[in-house]
Amino acid sequence: MKKLTFYSLMIVFSLMTLSCFDNSKPNYQFFPNMYESVGYSTYEQSDAFANGIEAQLPAEGSIPRGWVPYEYEDTNEGYELAKNNLMSPLKLSEKNIKKGKELYNIYCAVCHGPKGDGQGILMKREKFLGIPSYYDRDITEGSIYHVLMYGKNLMGSHAGQVNSNERWQISQYVISLREKLIK
Amino acid sequence: MEGKTILLKEFLNLFSNFRALRLLALNLALLLATSLSISSQEIDISKGKSLFNANCASCHKLNKKLIGPALKGVSSKYEKEWLYSWIKNSAALIKSGDDQAVAIYEEYDKVAMNSFPQLSNEDMDNILEYTDYTPPAAIASSAGNSSNVNQSSSSSFTNDLVLVLLLLVLAVLVTMLFLVTKTLKRLASDKGIEINEKKSSGTPIWERFIKNQFLVFVSVILLLLSSAYFAYGYFMQIGVDQGYMPVQPIHYSHKIHAGENEIECQYCHSSARISKHSGIPSLNVCMNCHENIADYNGEEDLEKGYTKDFYTNEIKKLYKAVGWDETTLSYTGDTEPVKWVRIHNLPDFVYFNHSQHVTVAGIECQKCHGPVEEMEILYQYSPLTMGWCINCHRESNIKVKDNDYYTKIHEELSKKYGVEELTAAQMGGLECGKCHY
Known part of the structure; x- marks a missing residue:
């Protein structure tokens, strides 16, 4: 009888310890006020602002460091103007193209393909269709920059992911890809 | 069907009347000809489909408005010649002041359609044939799908049944054993044999x-x-949250995005390159793809309940949060924040910088975050303890290639330590003040 109570107690105990272990909840902390400071941390929920989020938009009219103004509008005319007039401030160099390639493979190749022929993995898996090859499109550095800035048709703007310098580096690399395709 | 019955009739005729042989030959030839014509039409449609997918599908769907109008049955709406000139160069047609062309241009917010001078009239015919074509097999295929679903659910049902049966058998065996021992004991006591119950004499x-x-x-x-x-x-x-796997407000599957679709980590976590934080992507990054992808059509995991409907519903949650109206394909401006649950969270007395590790050291994300591309639900892979950090700093060499900033210090320090390649620890990766201040 004693043995029986002992075993049942053991089982209850192990069940209790198991049930306390919950993957969807964070673990205990030792002195939590050293882990969580008084200052706001990134993306924190906070009552300090009206919408309850720590991550606020910058004040209207503020300009980020290193920001370059862009004068062309997001219209068909703006596209044509950018295509014909906009020139890259960067010099054509190995270093820029190499950086452009790195960025292209992160942000563009998933649709446009590593070679720029429109055969990216999303196209092959038919998530996106009709992605053009750079071969078929009459594009210039200016038009590539413009499209990266605003997006075009189904392509969204990538201005939030790459800054103006990086956009120019990608444009350089895309032009070099197109030259390879035309050859 | 008709062909088959005709054939059957012909065979009957053949047996009854031998002269019908000639007729049969004629019929066969006819059948062959019609089948050939069908297949050539099918070829046109498949050609049209591949052309459509390659050239048109970036802006047009068959049954749904996208950037441009839905193209199902477009050839009945407009004259063929007009369509040719529109596809070849829509901008020129609009400039010439064609009423229809200008009307469409105005209706779709003055989005210019790309011109396709490379398409021949035949190509365009094929495309139009494809847009007019309604696949007859739609009902059959959907029936096939539903039977598949039944099969898999029935298989799990049979599994349960087998388990229950096994349990029943076990219970029967146990009761039988009890009964057997009971009868044996009774028999023994009847015959006057004493059974030694475990009553050990003396001290317990x-x-x-x-x-x-x-x-x-x-x-x-x-x-x-x-x-x-x-x-x-x-x-x-x-304080160690290894394995922490919270439920997120939107079921975002890294397995589908980073695994199956091979999207680079940094496409969404773009600030990992350049800042302290890897960044939770803002919803406009999601919409870069999900303006187009409104339904999930990939693989399902029925056992865990990850059906196509489940995933599609999660995409709808995204649309609701970002304020995207699917019917008009425009933003309503009515947004709400998504309350993502943070998983990787270092204590506030530790400084960690993503860009130092991602851009300068060139470490793969998976080194710390584990096989994210296989995680349906993301969890914390590494313990993120100080010992774990320091171990890695002791083991990994720093990347000096293409980094002029490190050239001089690397030269001096490697001379000092007498080694070829410096570890992060030898560069000062163990100094307290590097991470705690």
Whole structure:
């Protein structure tokens, strides 16, 4: 009888310890006020602002460091103007193209393909269709920059992911890809 | 069907009347000809489909408005010649002041359609044939799908059934054993045989154990050691969230995005390159793809309940949060924040910088975050303890290639330590002030 109570107690105990272990909840902390400071941390929920989020938009009219103004509008005319007039401030160099390639493979190749022929993995898996090859499109550095800035048709703007310098580096690399395709 | 019955009739005729042979040959030839014409039409449609997918599908769907109008049955709406000139160069047609062209241009917010001078009239015919074509097999295929679903659910059902049956058999066996021992005992007592129940004479075992002092000593030490071991283990895991797997407000599957679709981590976590934080992507990054992808059509995991409807519903949650109206394909401006649950969270007395590790050191994300591309639900892979950080700093060499900033210090330090390649620890990766200040 004693043995029986002992075993049942053991089982209850192990069940209790198991049930306390919950993957969807964070673990205990030792002195939590050293882990969580008084200052706001990134993306924190906070009552300090009206919408309850720590991550606020910058004040209207503020300009980020290193920001370059862009004068062309997001219209068909703006596209044509950018295509014909906009020139890259960067010099054509190995270093820029190499950086452009790195960025292209992160942000563009998933649709446009590593070679720029429109055969990216999303196209092959038919998530996106009709992605053009750079071969078929009459594009210039200016038009590539413009499209990266605003997006075009189904392509969204990538201005939030790459800054103006990086956009120019990608444009350089895309032009070099197109030259390879035309050859 | 008709062809088959005709054939059957012909065979009957053949047996009844031998002269019908000539007729049969004629019929066969006819059949062959019609089948050929069907297949050539199919070829046109498949050609049209591939052309449509390659050229048109970036802006047009068959049954749904996208950037441009839905193209199902477009050839009945407009004249063929007009369509040719529109596809070849829509901008020129609009400029010429064609009423229809200008009307469409205005209706779709003055989005210019790309011109396709490379398409021949035949190509365009094929495309139009494809847009007019309604696949007859739609009902059959959907029926096939539903039967598949039934099969898999029935298989799990049979599994359950087998388990229940096995349990029943086990229960029957146990009761049988009890009954057998009972009858055996009764038989034995009837015959006058005494059964030795375990009544060991003399002192019980625990009393003998207490009397043996050496045994008591050893077992107390063992007990203390093992409890110390478990206590240590328990205290060491306090504040460590390895394996933490919270439920997120939108079921975002890294397995589908980073695994199956091979999207680079940094496409969405773009600030990992350039800042302290890897960044939770803002919803406009999601919409870069999900303006187009409104439904999930990939693989399902029925056992866990990850059906196509489930995933599609998660995409709808995204649309609701970002304020995207699917019918008009425009933003309503009515947004709400998504309350993502943070998983990787270092204590506030530690400084960690993503860009230093991602851009300067060139470390793969998976080194710390584990096989994210296989995670349906993301969890914390590494313990993120100080020992874990320091271990890696001791083991990994720093990347000097293409980094002029490191050239000089690397030269001097490698001379000082007398090594070819410096580890992160030798560059100062163990100094307290690097991470704690």
